[in-house]
Amino acid sequence: MSTITIIGSGITGVTTAYALAARGYSVTVFDRQRYPAMDTSFANGGQLSASNAEVWNSAATIIKGLRWMLRKDAPLLLNPSPSLHKYTWLAEFVGQIRHYRRNTIETTKMAIAARHHLFELADREGIAFDLERRGILHVYSNKTDFDAASRANELLRMGGLDRRPVTPSEMRSIEPALQGEHFGGFFTPSDATGDIHKFTRGLAAACERKGVRFIFGAEVSDIQADSESVLVRWEEGLSKNELRAQKAVICAGIGSRWIASMLGDRLNIYPVKGYSITVNLTDEASQKAAPHVSLLDEAAKIVTSRLGQERFRVAGTAELNGENRDIRADRIRPLLQWVERLFPGVCTAQVVPWAGLRPMTPSMMPRVGRGKRPNIFYNTGHGHLGWTLSAATAEMVADAVTTDARAAHRELPVL
Structure with a gap:
């Protein structure tokens, strides 16, 4: 053997x-x-998301990153302190912009294939992991972001993904707990969520x-x-x-x-830190107020997953700060405020913060x-x-x- x-x-x-x-x-x-x-x-965003297969190598990402550099609560934060590894990685990241289209399509194909294998594994081995197969709803607050998503959607569809635009009224029908004003969204019914741990x-x-x-x-x-x-x-x-x-x-x-x-x-490979909070839904009112359908808020770069009746996972941000695992209060706070703003009926008295280092290649x-x-x-x-x-x-x-x-x-x- x-x-x-x-x-x-x-x-x-x-x-x-x-x-x-x-x-x-x-x-x-x-x-x-x-x-x-x-x-x-251990505690990532929980999304099994072919709909999030668009790679980040684009001029728009670079422009946003530069604009966000002075904001501590920015979705993308770059520590500008000198680091050979960080800056060589960033240079290669920029060099991969020319492969944005190809890599997005290939990632989409891979993600669709992965879902089949993962669901098959879970069924075969009887693994319970708070699986929700309700789809993922991407929400956009303005026309500019929605139009950019429409262009990316063409690449996702070329990769074989069924992801369709939805109106604000359709969004509320898909997830009745969703509040706030939105320009529109995209819904991927075949996506899912679950507890990776x-x-x-x-x-x-x-x-x-x-x-x-x-x-x-x-x-x-x-x-x-x-x-x-x-x-x-x-x-x-x-x-x-x-x-x-x-x-x-x-x-x-x-x-x-x-x-x-x-x-x-x-x-x-560079360690790109991401943060999450797990909101413990300890009362019936919070359980009713928290969404069941997984969300991705494009403006805030925040994703959500409902993990059973009593947990609500909210994750986001990308931080280029080396091999640093510190859980920073100023990076957790925007996640908490997002929940309180969009889902005010959810009690946030019991929240567990977490940070993890995503291993990312420049491409x-x-x-x-x-x-x-x-x-x-x-x-x-x-x-x-x-x-x-x-x-x-x-x-x-x-x-x-x-x-x-x-x-x-x-x-x-x-x-």
């Missing part, structure tokens, strides 16, 4: 472990945390039933590969350990860049496939769409491992 090591037990690592175990591999997964899904896969933990348990071994609390200190095997060294407390396998898949989020450098690969496309060495593979760099794309990219990298193709790695997946 072929042996494979996976670094990382977030959503991409666990879906990859499952896909490889299903193909008959002996799989060992390493993670520095005590449990799976404790970093970026619950799903990943459930799938990790299914992996263990298939014989996957998880080693938690493991700080990987070194990884080496030759033509025959991969050697992983890690530390657990004061003990030092090592394991040799035939192949390895790197799914380590923002840590993938450092691991790739040890293996001779350049992987330009906004995940790195999926082989590295320079024939037995090293990558499934990482999904950015804000890790939850949305993971089930598809896991199948893609598992197919690459299984077929043992000799083609060079591809940053742009093709379905």
Whole structure:
């Protein structure tokens, strides 16, 4: 039986472990945390959103980012302090604007394929994760933003997505709890939401039933590969350990860049921080006032998910500030104020804040496939769409491992 090591037990690592175990591999997964899904896969916005597949590489994003630089509550915040990694990443991000159209269409295709795989996994393994298949409603406060969304919608439709414009009255029919004045919206009935942490933990348990071994609390200190095997060294407390396998898949989020450098690969991933709050709906009035249909407010860059009857997840913002996990009050406050303004009937007395670091490549496309060495593979760099794309990219990298193709790695997946 072929042996494979996976670094990382977030959503991409666990879906990859499952896909490889299903193909008959002996799989060992390493993670520095005590449990799976404790970093970026812990409390994200919850959207399984093919409708959010538009990549950010556009002149409009650059202009907005520059305009927002002096606002602490801005949806996109850039710390201007000098950093070679940050500014080289930004330069490559700008260079990818020419691929905006292609990458948006390909991401849409990938997201649609991923939904099928994820729902199938959940049904097969009986994973309960507060799934809501009510669609996602994008809301726009003015004609300029709506028209820009209309242009992006053409690319999403070219990728195969059913996303249609809706009037303000239709929006209130789709989600009666929605308040405020809106110019219009777009609705994607096939999109969904769910609790990424619950799903990943459930799938990790299914992996263990298939014989996957998880080693938690493991700080990987070194990884080496030759033509025959991969050697992983890690530390657990004061003990030092090592394991040799035939192949390895790197799914380590923002840590993938450092691991790739040890293996001779350049992987330009930058940690883009996102924030969320989970509003505990402890009374019946709040449960009725909170929306069930998932929303994306274009002006505020805020997304929502209803996680069962008693939780309401609100997430947003992008912060380029290095490997910084601080939960800043001035970044949480706009999320809270947004809830209080649009859903005043929701009690916000019990709110849990969170911040996570999204692993983003300059192209906004995940790195999926082989590295320079024939037995090293990558499934990482999904950015804000890790939850949305993971089930598809896991199948893609598992197919690459299984077929043992000799083609060079591809940053742009093709379905």
